[in-house]
Amino acid sequence: MRDGIDQLACPLAEQGHRDTLARALPSRIALAQALGREHVDGQGQSATAVAELYSIATRLCIKLDEDGLAAVTADRALIAAVAGAGALTVAEAHRMVSSSWRRQGHYARATDVVVTEAQHLAADRTAPEPQRLSVQGNLYATAAYTAAKQDDRQSAHTLIAEAQATAKRLGADQSPAGTAFFGPSQVLLHRISISHLLGDAGTAIDHARHVRTAQLPTAERRAPVLDIGLPDGSLC
Numbered sequence: 001m002r003d004g005i006d007q008l009a010c011p012l013a014e015q016g017h018r019d020t021l022a023r024a025l026p027s028r029i030a031l032a033q034a035l036g037r038e039h040v041d042g043q044g045q046s047a048t049a050v051a052e053l054y055s056i057a058t059r060l061c062i063k064l065d066e067d068g069l070a071a072v073t074a075d076r077a078l079i080a081a082v083a084g085a086g087a088l089t090v091a092e093a094h095r096m097v098s099s100s101w102r103r104q105g106h107y108a109r110a111t112d113v114v115v116t117e118a119q120h121l122a123a124d125r126t127a128p129e130p131q132r133l134s135v136q137g138n139l140y141a142t143a144a145y146t147a148a149k150q151d152d153r154q155s156a157h158t159l160i161a162e163a164q165a166t167a168k169r170l171g172a173d174q175s176p177a178g179t180a181f182f183g184p185s186q187v188l189l190h191r192i193s194i195s196h197l198l199g200d201a202g203t204a205i206d207h208a209r210h211v212r213t214a215q216l217p218t219a220e221r222r223a224p225v226l227d228i229g230l231p232d233g234s235l236c
Contacts (some may be wrong), residue, residue, distance in 0.1 A: 002080075012091075018060060018063065018064065019106070021056075021060055022060060023055050024150065025053060025056065025060070027102070028053055029050060029053045029057075031051055032046055032049035032053060033046065034052045035049065036050070042168055043084055044084045044085070044086075045083035046084075047080050047081065047083045047085045047089075048081075048084070048085040048086060050077075050080040050087050051077045051078070051080035051081035051085045051089045051090075051092075051093050052077075052085075052092070052178075054073050054076045054077035054080060054093075054096075055073075055074075055077045055089075055092050055093055055096045056224055057073040057077075058070050058073040058074045058077060058099065058100060059096070059098040059099075062099060062100070062103060067100065067103045067104060070096075070100045070103060071100040071101075071103075071104065073096075073220070074093070074097045074099070074100040075097065076092065076095040077092075077093040077096050077097075078090075078093040078096075078097050080093070081093040082117045083097060086093065086126060086127065087121060087124045087126050087127055087132075087179065088121075088127050088131055088135050088179065089121075089217070090216050091117050091118075091120075091121050091135045091136070091139060092135060092179075093182070094113055094114060094117040094137075095114055095117070095138060095142055097113055098110040098111070098113045098114040098142055098143070098146065099142065101113070102145075102146045103151060106128065107146055107147070107149055107150035107152075108150065110146045111143050111146045111147050111150070111155065111159075111230055112141040113128065114139045114140075114142050114146070115139075115140075115143045115159070117139055118139035118140050118162070119161060121135060121139065122125075123134045124162075126158050128172060128176070130174070130176040131176040131177065131178065131179050133166055133169055133170040133182075134170060134174070134175070134180065134182040134183075135179050135180070135182075136166050136180040136183075137163050137166035137167055137170060137182045137183075137186070137187070138163075138179075138180055138182050139183075140159050140160070140162040140163035140166060141159075141160065141163040141187060141190045143155075143159045144156050144157075144158075144159035144160035144162075144163060144190060144194055145190050145193060145194060145197075146157055148193070148194040148197040148198055148222075149197060151197075151198070156194050156197075156198065157194075160187065160190055160191055160194055163186075163187050163190065164184075164187050166182075167183050167184045167186070167187045168184075170183055171183070172184075173186065185211060185212065188207055188210060188211050189211065191204075191207045192204050192207045192208050192211070195207060217228060
């Protein structure tokens with residue numbers, strides 16, 4: 001099931017494949033839920049699969065500007081995650097909840113939920129360090145971007161510095177097994193958008209000059225660097 005979830009996540013990067021993904025998700029979610037009902041010893045695996053699939057659905061809804069549906073799928077991701085998934089899956093579900101709240105303008109709540117989860121994850125030792133750092137770094141980067149949307153300059157800079165420190169500990173850009181892309185390039189992308197949101201156009205341009213676009217995982221993430229400032233949906 002792990003490979004199937006990773007394969008579903010790939011079409012998120014390509015506009016032409018998103019209709020296919022939208023059609024595939026309901027049956028995959030139903031299958032993952034059935035696994036938990038039919039096999040008691042598979043309930044943890046089922047909770048993880050359901051939560052991850054709903055997180056993928058949330059990211060898809062955000063990219064399609066379906067903010068109402070994103071709020072529903074993010075809530076379902078979190079419910080499934082806390083029912084038996086591991087710390088990384090729970091953390092990613094909280095990030096999706098934060099993204100859905102941000103899209104609805106609830107910036108303070110959206111920032112708080114990911115900062116709190118990043119702090120919880122820092123104390124967790126159940127997951128391998130690369131995966132933990134990747135998820136933790138994305139939590140801080142998401143929080144920083146959301147703070148910038150609220151025009152909270154101090155919090156945005158403090159939180160992106162936390163993301164930078166986490167990226168330094170992780171080392172190179174990577175997507176450790178089962179986690180989203182994170183590393184120095186991801187932090188730079190967020191710095192560009194944060195500077196743009198805060199009205200610091202010159203700083204945004206300076207950050208953009210340091211991005212190595214060939215290292216970015218998708219065309220969607222590469223292209224906006226040239227325009228300075230990534231669209232909200234590309235950072236979910």
